[in-house]
Amino acid sequence: MSVRRRRTRFVWDAIGLALFVVISFPVYWMIASAFKQEDELNGLTPTWIPLHPTLSHFRDAMNRPFFWDGVKNSLIIVSVTVALSMVLAFLAAIALAKFRFTGRSLFIVLIIGIQMLPQAGLIIPLYVVLARYHQVNALSGVIVTYMTFVLPFSVWVLRGFLLGIPKELEEAAMVDGSSRFGSFTRILLPLVAPGLVATSVFAFITTWNEYIFARVLLNDQSKQTATVWLSYFTGTSRNTDWGGLMAGSTLIAIPVIVFFLIVQRKIAFGLTSGAVRG
């Protein structure tokens, strides 16, 4: 490499590092603030790292009313939504990946079109219809609402995973005398399992992060989800407990961050081909 080339490379690296600091800083600041003592948080001069790390904010956040209710409700909603959606979406994905049929294009338009609907535009119809069937303020109402968003996304991503499986493998199994169902359970399912896991995890994240419908459809504080709990944290008072808020934020973000780091690479292609924002 010439001196000039090395120098430009150095400049790009410096810009890259600066961007790394700026982009990841908010995440760092959230975690660092959660561990800081009260006087470090309230001082006029910020400290860049927690000088005397403390866990007291985490204790405060967990002891705040309805924290555990929120976590429990979120977990119930997430697990039921994901479990139901995966089964139904997997069936539809097989239809899209392995069959040609009249109405296939229409179904694809439906699957992709739904994901484009702005959620705000659906607040009123869903609220009014769910109220009619006494599903407002019930976890079941939120679960079915979430399914309308998780299903199309999952169908589309799982279809991609299924297409990635070489047809020869399946055909070879059939030549060997396996029935169509046999080839499905013994060849297809193990091959697509990582895809199913990745899609489930991503569905978990979307559902866990959801805010609007949880806010509108669940009125009782004991029924609300973790994200709604967090959004009420600041309240209306001027004296926000920043340490507690950042500890609560960290607690809610950590499972998502960990899961996301695991599946991000696997799922990225699904995102480009029509999906919800992460």
Add this chain to the structure above:
Amino acid sequence: MTTSEIPGGTALAAEATLRPRRRRPFTFARVLRAAAPYLLILPVVVVIAAILGYPLYHLARLSFQKYGLFELIARHGTDVGWANYSSVLHDHVFWQVLVRTIVFTVANVALTMGVGTLIALLLTKVSSVVRVLLTAGLVLAWSMPPVVAVQVWLWMTNTENGLLNYTLTKLHVGDYFQHDWYATSFSQLSLTTSLIVWGAIPFIVVTVYAGLSQVPHELVEAAEIDGARAWRVFKDVTVPIIKPIFLVLTSLSIIWDFGVFTQPFLLIDQTRINTSNELMGIYLYEEGYVKTDFGRGAAISILMLLIVAVLSVFYVRKMVRTSDEAT
């Protein structure tokens, strides 16, 4: 669409052509095979029709009714014809909100796509250590739940001792001591933009970078040997290859940013939301849900959904076409 139009490819089609064509009896197995794809998509179709289709049908009806809290309890509204629509379309606030949302969307999409693409290009120039580090930072930002990110923004921008005010003052950008970022609509919406752009950039960078890494080296080298300058290589080799993905990402970003709700709603805070800072999603929420005027809210929803439907045509068509190529 019939099966004969499509060049074979699926296992089923292959099977059909391999076997000698002869009339086979109308057996249960054959019916089952023909019905299989429909049986497979049936559950999804039923769920979507019930939980999305029916409410959307109901929405269309609501938009022609007077439907408030009383009607919600009585379970039926009174028909008022086009009154809700004319009330909305004659409301200057609606038009203000529409214009504000369009300007907001353009600004957000331009920043997201511009900065995102630049960072993706930067990733092709840096050393591998920096690339891994920067990608990790991007994925970290990407993984933050929006509701959580809002809280971090509130903490960093708070008036009393927010980090933003401290840093700007220290860097001598100006005197930002106790500066209130939530004082004007412009400032509130700018903060919202910073939050949205920060959250959206990682997806753009990762996708554009994936597209850039598909640019064949031989092509670039050939162009360089032919004496093309860096800019020419970029314009004539790189751009045509990443253009399709760039267009898809832009249209997705437009749809997302136009319908944005959570970030402005929580960052600006309900106590400060008014007609001078509302975006379409929030306007709809305030007019329809908060004021429990569901009929009028339904009319606004229909208008918003129509706008987004128009915006989505390009993207959906593109996706359907690629899906046909894939199978």
